[in-house]
Amino acid sequence: MGLDYRVRCCPDGLVTDRRRRIKVLDATIRDGGICNNWLFEEALVQKTFQALSQSGVDYMEIGYLTSEGLFDPDKVGPWRFCRDEDLRRVVAPGRMKISALIDCGKLRPDELPQADDSLIDVVRIATYAKDLDEALRLNDQAKENGFETFMNVMAVSTLEPEEVDAFLKRLAVSSVDNVAIVDSFGALYPYHVRYLVHKYMNYLGESIGVGVHLHNNQQQAFANSITAIDEGVDFVDATIHGMGRGAGNCPLELLLFYLDNPRYDVRPVLELVDDFASMRDSLRWGYHLPYAITGFFNIHPKSGIDRMATPERYACRPMYEKLSHRLDQAAKAG
Amino acid sequence: MGLDYRVRCCPDGLVTDRRRRIKVLDATIRDGGICNNWLFEEALVQKTFQALSQSGVDYMEIGYLTSEGLFDPDKVGPWRFCRDEDLRRVVAPGRMKISALIDCGKLRPDELPQADDSLIDVVRIATYAKDLDEALRLNDQAKENGFETFMNVMAVSTLEPEEVDAFLKRLAVSSVDNVAIVDSFGALYPYHVRYLVHKYMNYLGESIGVGVHLHNNQQQAFANSITAIDEGVDFVDATIHGMGRGAGNCPLELLLFYLDNPRYDVRPVLELVDDFASMRDSLRWGYHLPYAITGFFNIHPKSGIDRMATPERYACRPMYEKLSHRLDQAAKAG
Numbered sequence: 101m102g103l104d105y106r107v108r109c110c111p112d113g114l115v116t117d118r119r120r121r122i123k124v125l126d127a128t129i130r131d132g133g134i135c136n137n138w139l140f141e142e143a144l145v146q147k148t149f150q151a152l153s154q155s156g157v158d159y160m161e162i163g164y165l166t167s168e169g170l171f172d173p174d175k176v177g178p179w180r181f182c183r184d185e186d187l188r189r190v191v192a193p194g195r196m197k198i199s200a201l202i203d204c205g206k207l208r209p210d211e212l213p214q215a216d217d218s219l220i221d222v223v224r225i226a227t228y229a230k231d232l233d234e235a236l237r238l239n240d241q242a243k244e245n246g247f248e249t250f251m252n253v254m255a256v257s258t259l260e261p262e263e264v265d266a267f268l269k270r271l272a273v274s275s276v277d278n279v280a281i282v283d284s285f286g287a288l289y290p291y292h293v294r295y296l297v298h299k300y301m302n303y304l305g306e307s308i309g310v311g312v313h314l315h316n317n318q319q320q321a322f323a324n325s326i327t328a329i330d331e332g333v334d335f336v337d338a339t340i341h342g343m344g345r346g347a348g349n350c351p352l353e354l355l356l357f358y359l360d361n362p363r364y365d366v367r368p369v370l371e372l373v374d375d376f377a378s379m380r381d382s383l384r385w386g387y388h389l390p391y392a393i394t395g396f397f398n399i400h401p402k403s404g405i406d407r408m409a410t411p412e413r414y415a416c417r418p419m420y421e422k423l424s425h426r427l428d429q430a431a432k433a434g
Numbered sequence: 435m436g437l438d439y440r441v442r443c444c445p446d447g448l449v450t451d452r453r454r455r456i457k458v459l460d461a462t463i464r465d466g467g468i469c470n471n472w473l474f475e476e477a478l479v480q481k482t483f484q485a486l487s488q489s490g491v492d493y494m495e496i497g498y499l500t501s502e503g504l505f506d507p508d509k510v511g512p513w514r515f516c517r518d519e520d521l522r523r524v525v526a527p528g529r530m531k532i533s534a535l536i537d538c539g540k541l542r543p544d545e546l547p548q549a550d551d552s553l554i555d556v557v558r559i560a561t562y563a564k565d566l567d568e569a570l571r572l573n574d575q576a577k578e579n580g581f582e583t584f585m586n587v588m589a590v591s592t593l594e595p596e597e598v599d600a601f602l603k604r605l606a607v608s609s610v611d612n613v614a615i616v617d618s619f620g621a622l623y624p625y626h627v628r629y630l631v632h633k634y635m636n637y638l639g640e641s642i643g644v645g646v647h648l649h650n651n652q653q654q655a656f657a658n659s660i661t662a663i664d665e666g667v668d669f670v671d672a673t674i675h676g677m678g679r680g681a682g683n684c685p686l687e688l689l690l691f692y693l694d695n696p697r698y699d700v701r702p703v704l705e706l707v708d709d710f711a712s713m714r715d716s717l718r719w720g721y722h723l724p725y726a727i728t729g730f731f732n733i734h735p736k737s738g739i740d741r742m743a744t745p746e747r748y749a750c751r752p753m754y755e756k757l758s759h760r761l762d763q764a765a766k767a768g
Contacts, residue, residue: 106732107591107621109598110629257441264443287441289692290624290660295444318688319650323657326624342721353723353750354652357730358623367751373723374748387676387720389687389707396691398440414708417701 119359123335125159125311126152126352128376129179130201132343135383138163138177144375145179146190148340151368153196155356158335159222161199162187165207187219197221199250204228204235212238215246224250226282229259229267236274243275250278252313256296257287257398264296268303278309278335283324286317286347286395290327297331311335314350316342317395317404319387321350326358340369341376346401347392348385384408389416397423453693457669459493459645460486460686462710463513464535466677469717472497472511478709479513480524482674485702487530489690492669493556495533496521499541521553531555533584538562538569546572549580558584560616563593563601570608577609584612586647590630591621591732598630602637612643612669617658620651620681620729624661631665645669648684650676651729651738653721655684660692674703675710680735681726682719718742723750731757 129138129145145162152160163179171180178186182200191198200220204227213220223242227235235251242249251274253267271279281296288296293312300310312328314321314337325336338352353373356366380386390404390413403423407413463472463479479496486494497513505514512520516534525532534554538561547554557576561569569585576583585608587601605613615630622630627646634644646662648655648671659670672686687707690700714720724738724747737757741747 107623107626108732109590109593109595110626111595256443259443261443261445289441290657291664292441292444316653318691319653319656319685322653323624323660326657330625341723351653351721351726354726357652357726367754370723370750370754373750377723377748387685389675389704389711392685392688392691396440398442414711416704416707420701420704 118329118332120361122329122333122359123158123311124352124355124359124364125161125199125335125337126157126339127161127313127337127349128339128343128352130161130163130199131337131345131349132339132376132385133163133177133179134345135343135385136177136379137175138179140177140179142189147375148372149190149192151372153194154365154368156364157196157352159197159199161201161224161337162191163200165200165202165212165220165223167207167211170206182220184213184218191219193219197248199224201226201252202238204231204238207238209237209241212241212245212247221248222250223247224252226252226254228255229253229263232267232270236270239274239276248277249275250280250311251276252280252282254282255284255400256282257285257292264299265303268300272303272305272308276308278311279304280311280313280335280337281328281333282313283315283321285398285400286315286320286391287398288314288324289318289320290324293324293327294331297328297333301332309334311337313337315344315395315401316347316349316387317391317401321348322354322358325350325355340372341380343376343379343383343385346385346405347387347395389414390419393420393423397427399423399427452663452666454695456663456667456693457492457645458686458689458693458698459495459533459669459671460491460673461495461647461671461683462673462677462686464495464497464533465671465679465683466673466710466719467497467511467513468679469677469719470511470713471509472513474511474513476523481709482706483524483526485706487528488699488702490698491530491686493531493533495535495558495671496525497534499534499536499546499554499557501541501545504540516554518547518552525553527553531582533558535560535586536572538565538572541572543571543575546575546579546581555582556584557581558586560586560588562589563587563597566601566604570604573608573610582611583609584614584645585610586614586616588616589618589734590616591619591626598633599637602634606637606639606642610642612645613638614645614647614669614671615662615667616647617649617655619732619734620649620654620725621732622648622658623652623654624658627658627661628665631662631667635666643668645671647671649678649729649735650681650683650721651725651735655682656688656692659684659689674706675714677710677713677717677719680719680739681721681729723748724753727754727757731761733757733761
């Protein structure tokens, strides 16, 4: 693939080196599964594994590790639990690493498998800053069991700068391998991401990788990924066709177009678009105003998701005014 | 509206001054009309005019000036012509300026109205670089007739840097008031926009405004607008809900959220979202892979638009491979 027919009017910029060293984590089944309770056809999960392997994606986050009993197994797909017998039907060990997420509090450290017995390579821990003690216990146990670990401290946009400093200081002296800047609410603009990338990298030093997990409420997930790459992060999360809760995530296909790196082959991913795009109308991820409004107001997307399930979904002025009033009152109150 | 509940974790950045001085041009009826041949209900155009006026938007581009006879008036709405008798039913003179676009070659200079007799304030001229002679004749006549003028040199992403230099040199010594960087194919990334903004501003000096007209094929229209604002442009184009040909444009509502400027009130725009969003499924603008692929390959969106009208719309790998092969051959050939 040559660049001769691409954009001609500008030099190719100074970002090429950074684009070359980035790693890509696909979270389609894990994060996209929030839209459909992980009830994917097994053949599609197999096809996704194959396509991602062929595309050269570095990590596939295939689901969650969750304590038995926390969800009714008749109502959620197997990727909410990632039992080894389910993984074995889909995953063949290879170059691509398999990641599973733990919602902090939904798995005890003593329930973690041993890496040697598992098809999982990477344990990611999603936590709020306030639950960092428990998250670090999970991290330490996961490291002891032989896993590579990632820490996702969620909803960073709701924290004060001092709170961000505080959790970064603790992570800097932990055994965690990678930390993601997590824009749970899709509230961040590129200048926020630029600031946070510098802060995370400064605190976490050379030995801990920094990445981004971004949501697309304001059509910024891919743009914020580009900003993060330009500022020097080590990895970026994406999902096929942007599938994910609410507005969804950075679309993997756009990210691979942008990276334009011979290490990646976008074509197997394009082959999956048909399967995933056909779910979009019923599952309603993508650009919809209710999600944009929760992103703008820096709140959880739940009210947007609830509204999208009603026929009044696009009656956006009342939604905006109600939130604006409520949040103004809250701001005045304290 | 206070900022207290917005993103907390970062300082508000250094871009505020630039966000404060920007002007906003809404092109919903003009550019969105390409999707439906300008066959909007007249009540919706009236409502749009009212809402944009109330929102504080600086310019409303309501349609095209076109020679009579170039389109069958039974097949296109009145906004393809912008006759004064049609404008009068919608437009009331006020603070918001009314703009009409001329596709260079589709109106003769001697057909331009006099500004004093017209509800139009601004004439925009859309041209390819190769037709700049004719575009400048139109510009000179429009200035003589009393209009403010804008020049949109289209598809800049397909030009060599020297070709961009050449048209900017000519525009710099013309009487044009404003020049837009036009990403007709949705091919530009933020680093391209940054480079072009600097180039346009350097060539055009203090007295000619610079703006952007961006398409959203790769979910970059809003992000590229942010980049352009940060780099200091004078105006940004947007459309309600991003309505526009193919992937569409920068969504006006997201732009007004971002500017967060008391001069603008996003609420009247939010009231229109219901009307425009309801057209989106049938007119198919927004993020769809065929548009992303034409954007990536830096070609006209036509093949993507044609494909979106077929049931095979998301069979994206063959589309990608065919274009990749064809363009590789073309690049080799010369």
